Amino acid sequence: MSITTQRPAPAPGDHGEAALPAPATAPDGATGPGVAPMRPRREVLYFALRDKRILFGAAVVLFFLILSIVGPVLDPTDPTAFDGPTGAPPSAEFWFGTTTFGEDVFAQFVNGLQATFLVGLLGGGLAALVGISIGFVAGYRGGIVDEFLSMITNIVLVIPTLVVLVVIAAFLSARGVVVEAAFVGLTSWPWAARAIRSQTFSLRAREFVDLANMSGLPTWKVIFREIAPNMGSYLFMTFILLFGGAVLIAATLDFIGLGPTEGISLGLMMNNAVLWSALQLGMWWWFIPPGLGITAIVGALYVMNVGLDEIFNPKLREM
Amino acid sequence: MLTLDHVSKIYKVGTFGGTDLAAVKDVSFSVDAGQVVSLIGESGSGKTTIGRMILRLTQATRGTITFDGQDVAKLPRRGYYRLVQGVFQDPFSSYNPIFKADHVFGMIRSVYFRGMPNAEWDARVEAALEAVGLDPDQVLHKYPHQLSGGQLQRLLIARALLLDIRMLVADEIISMLDASTRIDVLNLLGDLKARGLGILFITHDLSLGYYSSQRTLILLRGQIVEMGATEKVYGNPTHPYTKMLIASVPLLHKKWRQVEQELETTAAPAADACTYHALQPELRGDGASAPARPALVEVEEDHFVGCIRPYVKGAC
Amino acid sequence: MSLQVNDLRVYYRTLAGDVRALDGVTFSIAEGEIMGLAGESGCGKSTLGKALTHFDSRMRYVGGDVVLDDEPLPIMDSDAMDEFRFWSVSIIPQYAMSAMNPTRKIGKMIADLLESRGEDAAAMRPEIERRIELVGLQRDVLDRYPIELSGGMKQRVVMVIATLLNPSLLIADEITSALDVSTQKAVAETLIEFRDRQLVRTMIVITHDMSILAQVADTITVMYAGKLAEKAATDVIIGAPKHPYTRLLISSLPEVGVRYADKRLTGIPGNPPQLLDPPLGCRFQARCPLADAQCREEPPFVEVEPAHFVACWKVS
C-alpha cells in the first residue's frame, strides 16, 4: 500500500491490509513482490535517478539544507539584533530586507531554516522511533498486546494533538527547539504506528518469518534482522512524511507564539510579521521567505515521496 | 516418535475475541521414524494448523504433543528445532527477498554452529546439498528470484538436514512447483524416509499422498474422519467424505464418472449404514445421544473411521 | 473453423528488453471444441488468454492475426475489440476470487455491466437467475456482496457472468487451481455443461493441471516457452503423446494408483529457458534427451497425423 502524502498522512494501515497484493498462488501468476516490494537495489537506483520528482525534491531539500548551514556563515548578523535600517526592502546589503525593528530578514531566514531542519529531524525522528516501535510490537505480537497498543494509538490519533501542544507549551516557561521537537515527536506518531503495524502484520504471516523462528532466532532478531529490512523503503517514506509533519506542526506552534523562547524560527517570523502589521504595510519580504521556505522543503519532501512510492509500488507506475 | 494426543486449537475471533473458532478438534495420531504420514484435507480443514502446532509456531489450546515421550511445549526451543523442522508451501515467500538464498543456512549457523570452522561448515553444507541433489555452484550466493521454485524447496530441505533432524513437517511443499519438477522434490521425501526420518506430509492432493505415504489421515473441518494404512484408506474408503474426495480427484486415465461408479459398487459397507454407530450400538438412537465428536473406530486392521454422518444430528 | 490463430506474437515490455511470452503461435479450434491449454508457469499460456481478450499495460502486440467465426479479431486495437468483448469473446480470469467489485451487490453489478453494454438488464434478469441455478447456486446470491460467497461460489458466479451473452469463445484461465478438489470437480463439470447447452460455443481452458484437462477437454494443446509443442485429441495427448516434452511431462505426473515404493517417477531435469533471450531453434533442446544438431533449427508445428500437431524434428 502506498503512503499517500495527504496531510495529515491518512493512516494507510486503514485499508492497507485489504489492499496489499496477495502473494501469487497460481503457478502461472507472476510472483508478485508482495508486501513491501522488494526489488533489486540496482533497479531501485535506476528508477530513482531517472525520476524527476525524486531528483527535484532531493535538490530542493539539499539546497535549503546547505543554505541553512552556509547562510549564517555568509551573513553572520545576529538575527535578533535591531541594528539595521527599519523596514527596508531587499537591497544589496540586506538581501531579504529588514523588519520594522531593523532586524536582518535574511539572517532570520537562514537561522530559522536551521531550526526548521532541527525540528524536522528530531521531531520526525522521535515520532518515527515511537511509531515504528509500537507498530512493530503491535503487529508482531498481536493478541492482547496489539489490542492495548492499538487502543493507545487510536486515542492519540483522535485527540487533536496541536491543541494539547498549545496548552502544554503555554504552561512551559522556557521553551527550546529541542523541547518543542520532543513534544511534536511524542504526539505525531500514531498514523505511522498504525501503518507500520499493518505492514508488520502482513509480513509476519510470510513464511520466511516462520523459518527464522524455526532457526531458533530470538524475537528481537526476527523483527530487526528479518522484518525491518524488508520495510526499509516504507520506513524511509514514513520518516519523510513525519519530518514534513513535524515541520508544519512546529511552524504552527511558533506562529501562535508558543515556539522557542530563545532564538528565531520561520514560524516566529510569520508571527512577528502578522503581529506588527507587515501585511498592511506591504512588507512582503518579511513574510514571504519563511512561508516559502517551509512550503518548499515540505513540498519537496512530499514530491520526493511520491516518486519513491511509485518506485516501490510498481502498480502506481505507468509503463 | 512424534505423538499428538487429543490436540485441539481454538481461535478467538470477533470483537474482543468473543467467538470461538475451532480449527482443530481433538486430533490424535503419531508419526514414527522412517515413516511418511500424509495428512490430507481441503482448505479450512486445519491441516496447516496441525503442522504449525507441531513446529511450535502456534500453541495447541488443548491436548499435548510429545516427541520421544517429552512434551514438546516444554522442550527448549533450540533443542527442539535441532530435531524437528518444517518446509512450507510457497518457496518464494519462504525466503527473505532482500537476502541471498543461502541466508537460510547462515541463520542456522549463527544459532547452532557458531564456533564451527569455515571448512567444516562448508563440508556440511555441501553434504546437505548433495543429499537433496543440488549443485553448490548453482545455488549458493544467489538471490531467491534467480532460482527456480524446485531449487528453492530443495534448499529448504537441505537447510533442515544441516541440523541432523529426525522429523520433517512438509506442508504442501510441491503444490506451487511446476509439474516437470515437482515429482523430484516429492521423491526426495522418499529418500529422507529411507534415511530414517519421520515425515508428516501435508497436502490437499490425494494422488501425491498416495504416491509417497505409508499412512494417511483424512481431515474434515478440524477432525480426523478416516485414517490408516494408505492402501487401505484408498482401497477401501469408508467415510463418505473420503469417498467423495477420491471421486473428485481428477485422474489422467479415468473419467470422474467411472470412478464414481466403481466406488459405489466396490466400496463396503453400504453408504447408508453408519459404520461407527453399527460398531457402537449403545450410541444409536435419538440425536441427543449421538456424540458430537465420535471417536474413531477400527473397521479393519489399521484402518479407522469416524461417524459417517458426524454433522447430521440423529441421522444414524 | 470457429477460432483460427495465425503466428501470434505478443511480448512483454520489461526494463531488460522484450520477453517473448508468445512467439509465433498457430492453431485452430473447431465449433463446440473445448481446448485445454497446458504448460508450466511462464510458458505463455495466460498471455495467450489475455491477448485474445484484453491486453494488460505491459503487453505489446508484435504480429499475427486471429479470426473468430470468419471475422478478424482486432486484438491489437482495444477500442475496436470492445465490439467483440463479452458478446463474442469472454474470459473467466485467473483472479476470479477478486474479479467482482467488492462494494456492489452482485445482481446490481451484473445489471450495471449489461446496461453499459447496451443490453436490457431487467429483461435478462430471469435468464440470469436461471443460469445461477444452473450452476447450483441460489438466486439470492444476486442480492449478496462478493465477500459473502465462498471461493467456489464466486468462481461459479464469475462463470455465469462471463457467459451471459453466449459468447462464441470463452477463455477460462486457471479457474480450478485455487479450489478444493470437490469444488474443482463441480466447477469443471459446469464448464462441460455450458458447452453442451451451447451457452458457449468454444472454450480455451488454461491450466497447469493436466489431469483436469484429461477430464474436461476435447483436445489438449501443450505450450513450452512461448511456443506450441503439441496439439491433439485429449486421449492421444494423455495416452500416446509424441513430443518429448509432453511425454516426459505425462510420465512425471503421479496419480492415485502410483506409489513411490513401487514405481519411482522422475521429473524433467533443468529449467525452461529465459524468454528474454530464448535459444535459437527448439526451445526444449537443453532439456530434451533426443536433442541433436538439427534441433538448433526451429522445428515447424506440423500435422503428423490427422488432427495431431507436433513441433519436433524427432517426430515424423
Added chain:
Amino acid sequence: MRQYFARKLAIYLVTFFVAVTIDWMIPRFMPGDPVQGMVSRMSLEPEAANRMMGFFLGAFGLDKPIWEQYLNFWVALAHGDLGISVWQFPTPVLNIILSAVPYTLALLIPAILLSWVAGNQFGAWVARRKRLDNTVLPVGYILTATPYMWLGILIAWGLGSVLRVLPLSGAFNYSMSPTLTWEFFLSVYTHWLMPFLSLFLVMFGGWAIGMRNMIIYELESDYAHWLEALGAPQSLVRRYAFRNAVLPQVTGLALSLGVVVAGALVTEVVFSYPGLGYLVLQAIQNEDYFLLQGIFLFVIIGVLVANFLIDIAYVVVDPRTRVGMQGRA
C-alpha cells in the same frame, strides 16, 4: 452492528477521559511550578503577585488533596463550569467560548465539506490523465505542503492589501452592529471569504492527491481489469473505482480533523477572525489559562463527536463493514 458501535463508543469515551485528565494534569504536573511561572510572567507588584498566587491556588484547588482536585474538576465540568476568564474578568469561560464557536464552525464546516467533495472529484478526474497528472498535480503537493497560516497571509496580502478587494480582518465591519440587513450579511460574507478560501485550498490539495492515488490503485485492481476485459466502458469502471476510493477518504476525513481544526485556529489568527483560534491567541497573550483549558476541552469534544459521526457514516457507505459485522462473511 451494535457491538461495533459499542466498541467505538468505548474508545471515544476513554479518549475523552484521557483528554480531560491531560487537561487537568498539565497545570499541576508541569515541571517548574507553572502557576508560579504564570504569575511571575505577569510582572505584577509583589503584593499583587501574592494575591494572584493565592487566587490561582484557590481556583485550581491546589491546596486540596490530589484526588479531590481531580474529582472536583470532573464535577465542575459536568456543570459546564470551566472557570472564570482572567482576560475578560469576570465573564465565565463557557460564555466566551460559546460566543466564538459559531465563527469557527462557520469557517470549518463549509471548508471541510466543500474541499472534501471538490478535492475528491478533482483527484478522481486527474488520475490517469497523463498530462493533467503531470501539470496539475504538483500544485496539489505544494498546496498540502503549505502551512495554513502562510497561505492565509498570502491571500490576505494579495486580495486584501494589494488589490484591496476584500477586508483584511474581523468577522464584519466594526462600524456595523449585527442586524438582519443585506449590508450586514454582505459584510459578514466578505470577511468570511478569505479565511474560508485559505482553509479550503490547503485541504483541497490534500484530498485531490489522496483521491488520485486511491483511484489509480482501484483502476489497477482485478475487478476493474475484468470489467475492461468484458468491454465495459471507462465510465462504469471509473464510477466503481470512485466509489471504492472514496471509502478510505472518509476514514481520512476523520483522521484529519485534528489537523484541520489546528489549521482553522491559525487561519483565524491571520485574519483576526473572532473564532476559537483568535481566542487561543488572546488567551495566550493575556495568560488566561482557564480560557485556554476550556477551549482545549471544547475542541476535543467537537473532534470526538465529529469522528463518531464519520464512523457511523462509514458503516452506511461501506457495505463490507455491515456484512462483516453480521458475521456472515
